[in-house]
Amino acid sequence: MAQLREIAQAWKIYCASALDSPIQQQRPGRRKGSAGFKGQDVSRSLRFLCERGLGEVVMQHFMDELERSLKENYIPEFWSHFTDFLSVKENSDTKQLNEWIHSSLPVALEKLCSKKVSQEDGLNALIKALETNASVNGSQILTSHQTTVTALLLTTSPSYFSDLLKLYFTARLEEFSGSFRKRPCNSDDEDCEASTDVEDMDVLGVESPCKGEAEATEVSEDSVSVRNVVKRLRDLGFAALCEEAYASAILSLLKKKIxxxxxxxxxxxxxxxxxxxxxxxxxxxxxxxxxxxxxxxxLSPLPATPSPLASSSTLSDLSKERIIRWRLRLQFFTYETLAIEDLRQCLANTGEHSKLVKSFRLALKQRLLTAGAATTDILTQYVSTIKALRTMDPTGVILEAVGEPIREYLRGRKDTIRCIVTMLTDDTATTSGTTVAGGGEGLLEELSRGTTTVENADSDEEGELDGEEAWAAAQRWEPDPVEADLSRTSKSRRSMDIISMLVGIYGSKELFVNEYRVMLAEKLLNKSDYDTDREIRTLELLKLRFGENNMHSCEIMLKDLADSKRINSNIKAKGKPQETFQKGEELTLHNVDATVISSLFWPPFQTETLQVPDFVDKLLDDYAQQYHTVKAPRKLQWKKHLGTVKLELQFEDRSAQFVVSPMQASIILKFESCSRWSASELAAASGIPVTTLRRRIVLWINQGVLVESHGDKDGEVFYQVVETIGDGGQRGASAPTEAAVPLLEEEDGQSAVTPMEDQWQQEMNVYESYIVGMLTNLESLPLDRIHNMLKMFVSDPPYDKTLQQLQGFLGSLIADEKLEFREGVYRRKQ
Incomplete structure (x- = not known):
């Protein structure tokens, strides 16, 4: 053990000294600080450590050193290039500021990318050295390193970095717009007749506005520099910020031209x-x-065709698709800007705000707020409405009036919170790189864009101003329109961002935090590779928005998965060599991957009784014993109905692999001893109700593994294994194959975690007796009076719900015919 510790420590020192140069480039001589290692000693030590099952330890040491170097050296050095940005911006004119950015940004990106490439070279060399001696997933390790770089950069980036990028792309785009000249148009062009005014040509900065033949100037060094900057920003994980920056520059310039x-x-x-x-x-x-x-x-010039980008051979199919989407979005932005800005001027002159609100609300009611519209579509339209109406009316009064019916309707839908949380945490909308500001993209970019916490959304406090700033602010002040809601401050209407308004639908961020906690638990329980890099990045962004204290439980949940991965490796290292399980052979600890959770920080789970096979019970007991040895005095309490099971079913003419829930695996394993069961007998043997059995066994019927038949008695159901394709005439399983394992989801939509709606209902049921007692004594009460009385008199547990939550609970009591609502007050149902 002393020798192992010595080699491990020496290897860690070697890692620290080898980060700036790839391992494969090391010479066999001594390196400073490498504990006397030579090139051949490195390979020998690797083999020695891997033979003793420490390959993962070696890799972890190296990954730790990579992260340390990033934290302590490379990333602080990168951000130091921009520390003078604010002072330069304040004390310089636009030309000087652009020159400073143009000289600083490419250099800083080039240096950091060079360091990152050097780290990846060393990591690749280490992966190659370990692949022959240990089970190393090279692509997963490289992905983990990329995620680490991205997460560290995003969480340490200064608030002004997005502004810096926008200024950079704005300056480059303005330079680019002057790099083309047009030839005279063809007389047949339909746009030519409408646009031959010389004044129009001057405004556009071209000789002719037609889509005729085009001729590009030579590619400048600045164009190549822009391309390199974009590529390096993407490589470092700034794809979203980069796209937001150049999208903002493009839309700003387009708006200016319009x-x-x-x-x-x-x-x-x-x-x-x-x-x-x-x-x-x-x-x-x-x-x-x-x-x-x-x-x-x-940068090749585009061919002179009516649709140049779609026919360019230099672009990939994916780039062509993005180009087409951008063209459509820019055209839509043009139509939208012309319409909204014209309407804004019309309202300023006519004062028909109330007419617009009435018409808009009627259209929403007839076309959007209907049972046939999906909740995600309503939310997407609400986001677009927020952006459009803020442009039309910066005071926020029209948005407040128009948005209230949407918010009220969404409060009545059960899946609203889940849909919002999904939009907030789903990065699939941003991975394609085709989103544009102002569209209906996912909200993850909106989450990345701002750092204002939800708690400050309705604050009316402003910093103290003095002198000219105070006088200028006083001159800009305007009273709110008479239609404005007096319960809301003018500043809050102007400052609330999209996420704050979505959270404001229910008036409490706790609902969203709890829903995210439930959804995160579902994701983590279904993971078999312990990979949480994407979830960690999302959590860091949510912590900036909702506060670290509110996200503490989610942080513990992610830490549990990291700890589980380490514990799982340690237990397997102490167990027997891995064996392939066939019928009649014994399973080993290498066939189990356990997720050990801290139950106090996880949401409650669904409770289900399940009798697993005896050999599985024995295996779980062995694992628990090993865990107790490693983590004494702690013990495991198994949740046998949670998780997934990978199994292979062998039939007379085929074999197939599946990944299913423990209950479905337990059901199908009963057919090893008997190929035909009645529903009642199989339910009793599995320890579950017949109704649950019939719901869960549908998966095996749909996969052609079992066939259902009816007995002579009424209601008697039997299940039998389909040994050969065609037996029973079912939607048969496939022919014999060794294909990849399909992942089969729960077909009944059941979740391992108790849904937020059920948790909330259980919490609110405590207050039902208080509410019924109030209405018995006082006959009728309005909503706010019930809310205030609960706050005053209920202390065990303390009443901490919002007015909207109470309204929803009272609505459920009305649906259960326990209460009734008439003339603005609640009464007991007679």
Whole structure:
């Protein structure tokens, strides 16, 4: 053991000294601080450690050193390049600021990417050295390293970094817009007739607004620099911030062009020149950026065709798809801007705000707030409404009036909270790299965009101003319209972001935190590889939004998975060599991967009785004993109905592999001893009710493993194994195959974790007797009076619910015919 410790320590020192140079480039001589290791000593020590089952320890040491170097050296050095940004921005003009950014950003990115590549080279060399002696998943390790880099950068990035990127891309886009000139248009172009005014040409900065032949200037060094910056930002995990930055630059410049050509001009159409400018500048700029993601090394001019980007051979299919989506979105933004801005000016002159609100609410009621609309579609439309109405009315009064019916309708849907949490934590909408500000994209980017906590959303406190700033603020002040809700402050209407408004639907962030906790528990319980990198990144962003204290339980849950991975490896290292399980052979600890949870921090689980086979019981007992040895005096209490089981079923003419729940595995294993069971006998043998059995066994019937038949007696059901394809005439299993294991989900939608709705109902049921007693003594009470009385008199447990939560609970009591609601008050049902 002393020798192992000495080698492990020496290896850790070697790792610390080898980070700046790839391992395969090390010479066999001594290195400073490497504890006397030589090149051949490194390979020998690796073999020695791997033979003793310490390959994962070696890799973990190296990963720890990589992370330490990132935290202590590389990332602080990267951010130090931008420490003067705020002072330069304050004391310099726009040209000087752009020059400073242009000289600082590419250099800083190049240095950090070079360090990252060096680390990856060393990591690749170590993976290659360990692959022959240990089970090493190289792609997973590299992905974990990439996630670590991204997480560290995102959680340490200064608040002004997104502004810096926006300024960079704005300056580059303005330079790019001056790099093209157009030839005269064809007389047959339909847009030409509507856009031949010389003044229009000057506004657009081109000689002709048509889509005719185009000629690009030579590629400048700045264009190549932009491409390199985009590529390096993506490599470092800043894809979302990068896209937000250049999307903001493109939309800002497009908006500026729209205002220039369309402002106070009603005698001629303006769509032709604007759409031509979109093709001439933003789309070509985007083609250069998106081409970098396809691995192109040069900026090739687009061919002179009516749709140049779609036919460019230099772009990959994915880039072409993104280009098409961008074109449609920019065109839609043009239509939207023209409509919204025109309507804004009309309202300013006519004052018909109430008419707009009435018409909008009627349209929402008829076309959106219906039973046939999916909750996600309603939420997406609500987000788009927020963005559009804020542009039309910055005071937020129209949004407040129009949004209330949407919020009220969403409160009545059971899946609203879950849908919002899913939109907040789902990164699939951002991985394609095609989202654009102002669209209906997932809310994860919105979560990454802001750091204002939900608690401060309705605060009216402002920093003290003095001198000219105070006078300027006083001159800008305007009273709220008479239609404004007096219970809300003017600042809160203007400052609340999209996430705060979604949270405001229920008036309490606890509901969202608890729902995320439940959804996180479901994800973690279904993981078999203990990989939580994506969940950790999302949690870090949620902590910035909702506060660390509120997310503490979720942090413990993720830590439990990391601890489980380590404990699982230690227990397996002490067990017997791994064996392949066949019928009649004994399972070993290598066939078990356990997730050990801290029950106090996890949400409550569904309770189900389940009798597992005896050999599984024995295996679990052995695992628990090993755990007690490693973590004395702690003991395991198994939740046998949770988790997944990987098994292989062998039939007369085929074999198939499945990943199913423990209950479904326990049911099908009963057919080893008997190929035909009645429903009642099988339920008794499995220790579950017949109704539960018939619901869970449907999966095996649908997969062609079992066939259902009816006996002579009424209601008698039997199940039998389908040994050969065609027996029973069912939707048969496939022919004999060794295909990959399919993951079969629960077909009845059952979750291992108790849903938030059930948890909330259990909590609220405690207050039912108090509410019934109040209405018995006082006959009738309004909602706010019931709420205040519960706050005053209920102390065990203390009443801490919101008015909206109480309203929802009273609604459930009305549905159960225990209460009734008439003329604005609640009464007991007679």
């Amino acid at each position: 205002y220039s050509i369309a402002d106070k001009r009603y005698e001629k159409p303006v769509l032709g020149p604007i759409r031509h400018w979109i093709e001439a500048v933003p789309m070509r700029f985007l083609s250069a950026i998106l081409e970098s993601s396809a691995g192109s090394s040069s």
